[in-house]
Amino acid sequence: xxxxxxxxxxxxxxxxxxxxxxxxxxxxxxxxxxxxxxxxxxxxxxxxxxxxxxxxxxxxxxxxxxxxxxxxxxxxxxxxxxxxxxxxxxxxxxxxxxxxxxxxxxxxxxxxxxxxxxxxxxxxxxxxxxxxxxxxxxxxxxxxxxxxxxxxxxxxxxxx
Numbered sequence: 001x002x003x004x005x006x007x008x009x010x011x012x013x014x015x016x017x018x019x020x021x022x023x024x025x026x027x028x029x030x031x032x033x034x035x036x037x038x039x040x041x042x043x044x045x046x047x048x049x050x051x052x053x054x055x056x057x058x059x060x061x062x063x064x065x066x067x068x069x070x071x072x073x074x075x076x077x078x079x080x081x082x083x084x085x086x087x088x089x090x091x092x093x094x095x096x097x098x099x100x101x102x103x104x105x106x107x108x109x110x111x112x113x114x115x116x117x118x119x120x121x122x123x124x125x126x127x128x129x130x131x132x133x134x135x136x137x138x139x140x141x142x143x144x145x146x147x148x149x150x151x152x153x154x155x156x157x158x159x160x
Contacts, residue, residue, distance in 0.1 A: 037124035042118055044093055050141065051123065064134075065141045068090050072100045073141040083142040084133065098125060 045068075053062040054059035061077040074086040089102025093115075100111040123134040 027140065039074075046118055046120065047091070047093055047098070047123075050137045050139050052137040052139070053133055054133040056132075063137055063139055063141070072102065074100070075141050085142045098123075 044049055047066045048068050050063055050065045053064065055062060059079055063075055065075075067073070070090050072087075072089045072093065074085055074089075076086060078084055087102040087104050092099045092101075096115050097112045098115055100113075102109060103112075111114040111127070113127040115124060116124040116131065118124075119148040121136040125134065127134060
């Protein structure tokens with residue numbers, strides 16, 4: 001046996017064991033802190049904003065706005081019409097996935113994209129077997145699902 005049961009630990013041995021265990025815990029905590037602070041990927045705030053999908057469409061532009069409350073708004077420009085609302089839904093990001101789920105009267109669908117690379121202005125993803133980019137845009141999504149329902153100027157009323 002390495003340590004017989006009848007062995008009596010001296011005070012110096014006990015303090016040495018306690019010191020080594022405490023030092024190992026501090027070193028492990030410092031390692032975890034350093035990794036989380038300097039080497040962990042970006043937070044979900046990198047996703048907030050409007051992104052243009054570079055998907056090779058010639059006469060259309062697809063955009064999606066990812067809001068901080070995890071709402072997603074898909075819209076685009078199609079054949080001369082600007083700001084056509086496609087869908088409203090929710091988005092989730094975790095591990096290597098970016099998921100956008102939406103329900104429309106016609107369909108319910110989840111778009112699942114595998115994240116390949118993230119920078120401040122470009123997100124490279126794999127979606128449907130092909131690689132594409134989402135590029136940050138300054139465009140704002142339409143405010144109503146039907147363009148005729150967007151707020152207009154109020155009537156001018158004159159009270160005499």
